[in-house]
Amino acid sequence: MSTFVHRFVLAGTQEDVPFARHKVIDQVRKWGVSMDDETDDAIRLVASELITNAVVHGEGPVTVTLQHRPGHLVIDVLDGNSLAPQRGCAQADDESGRGLALVGVLASRCSWEPTRHGKRVWAEITLPMPVPAVRTSALRSMPDPDLAFRPTTATSATWIGPSGRVPCTRPSMPAAPRLLPAQAAMGRP
Known part of the structure; x- marks a missing residue:
């Protein structure tokens, strides 16, 4: 079973977030992952939240690593701040504070770990498995x-x-x- 890895580094500014979100989706598509709208939205939101948290609460450059193996995508974000990510307690009218809670709901697994120069926050998303061509033609018949x-x-x-x-x-x-x-x-x- 092959694992594909793609890594890119961001300067760590708010302007990087939309670019990074598109780069994540584009890379997953380049790997040939068939995504329905729900999976596309989950990947986009999880990537956006992890990268935004690294930019807003982290320090220095942000490294994003994507790991894909059949049925799974791990989005891994490394920043220079070693403090644990904090889940917010957002009120109904708050504009922020829900990101990690959303990641926890959309990801099949997520966690964080301190590193020598900061922390790594990651989330794993379960991807739809492609139906083999032989099975598809058999089902059609x-x-x-x-x-x-x-x-x-x-x-x-x-x-x-x-x-x-x-x-x-x-x-x-x-x-x-x-x-x-x-x-x-x-x-x-």
Whole structure:
């Protein structure tokens, strides 16, 4: 299982945050991760909150590291302040103080750790797993699960669905195999 890593360094200013947010999403797309709107929004918000906290509460340059392996994305942000990140207790009309709480809700795991020159705050986001092409084509060829395929005679079959009986052009189903007495006693072929 391959792990892809991408790292970039920011000056640590507020103006860096929109650029970094777009850079994170662009990199995840370059890796070929298929994202629905919900996953895209979660990645964008988690990256934005972690980077904003590093810029506002950290010191010096900010290093952002992305690690992708199938089904998982880790957004890791390193800044020069060794103090633990603090969850705010935002009131309804406060404009800030909810970032780490949102990260905690959107990420499957998140934490922080002190480093020699500051701290590392990270969050892991669970990504949708791509459906293998073979499975996708097999699923497309399967009948609608809302329809039931029932043989009605030895030579014809009928689809029983929401709109009633519809003749089927499929060949008739083969007769069930005969069971030997020992197999019948065990309840299996």
